[in-house]
Amino acid sequence: MSTSTAVPATTGPTTQRGDAVALYQLPGHLIRRCHQIAVALFFEECAAFDITPQQYAVLRVLAANDGVDQITLAGLAAFNRTTAGEIVERLEGAGLVARRNSKLDRRTKNIFITETGRRLLADANAAVKRVQERLLIPLDRDERARFIEYLARIASENNELSRAPLRPIARGRGGNRTSGPA
Amino acid sequence: MSTSTAVPATTGPTTQRGDAVALYQLPGHLIRRCHQIAVALFFEECAAFDITPQQYAVLRVLAANDGVDQITLAGLAAFNRTTAGEIVERLEGAGLVARRNSKLDRRTKNIFITETGRRLLADANAAVKRVQERLLIPLDRDERARFIEYLARIASENNELSRAPLRPIARGRGGNRTSGPA
């Protein structure tokens, strides 16, 4: 089967005839496939921790911003508000985060990472680092830096186009106004 | 209490203190955000067509490989087999594809793009082209070419790591062995 397997990486299995750009050259399609690979690598490297990439992101955000409400958490992790709520619910079920009603604003629920969550995060960080390294193996040192820079620029400058944009916390005037950890 | 979790405003959400690499610098996280942006742009540009990026990909694959079975289709679009079946089912409901039992192999169902599907594809191509252009606005001409090349290389060289790898059709010895279009 040496005939069909030698497909140039840039064209894919079926180069296009009539259309201008082949499906396999569209950045949208390529980003989707790279995302699939990144997720697959995450599950492979983090199998022992039984968490998803999104759950890991929530723990990372909470480790740096403990006690934020769900909407703020969604903004910090660039999640949809509903999705964030569901992920937090599963993390709560696993004992990795705790949810408490705020006393300052009874609409909000403040999310705190638990000791178990912090330990898992500390243990998983090395595995997650391996995910990134394996993902970028096809690129050399300079290309990796450029690739990450391009991704960051696209994500940053197009942030408001996203349906779940990144929303950093506006700090400097009274903190993050939570009811605080117990 | 403005706890010790308060991050200086100068660092914001993009830099880290203790850990080696910040969440916002991890390629896996950045790819996820770029994917969200690409999907959002797709829905914005293609609102009039009422299709999803994945459904568009299926139509593109069928336009070049009409009559393949679902597993082959999944491989050509880099979808999971179950996901591919669901997407095809919705496309069938919308009248954009047709599903017929193969006479050569009664296990398989061959998928064909309909005339409606071909027309929608032709109409949507310009909108999809705009999606790609808008996505890459933050990059200059040379950077765009490099970015796409990096994505293609990562997707290609890590293909087997994906849980839904790209599976080109092995051509040259008897075609794709379907029952053929009506």
Place this chain on the structure above:
DNA sequence: AACTGATGATCAGCATACTGAGTAACTGGC
């Protein structure tokens, strides 16, 4: 023909990722 292993499709189940609507609670203006 029967047996065995592989394959295509489907199903149950779980986890993201969204939209739009609804409810409860806060906030600013009066």
Place this chain on the structure above:
DNA sequence: GCCAGTTACTCAGTATGCTGATCATCAGTT
């Protein structure tokens, strides 16, 4: 102190994206 607009969360509904199991069928062997 009331009212209007806003906000936090939740729910229903839809669409991807997977795993593992099941069933029917096919292919190669005996």
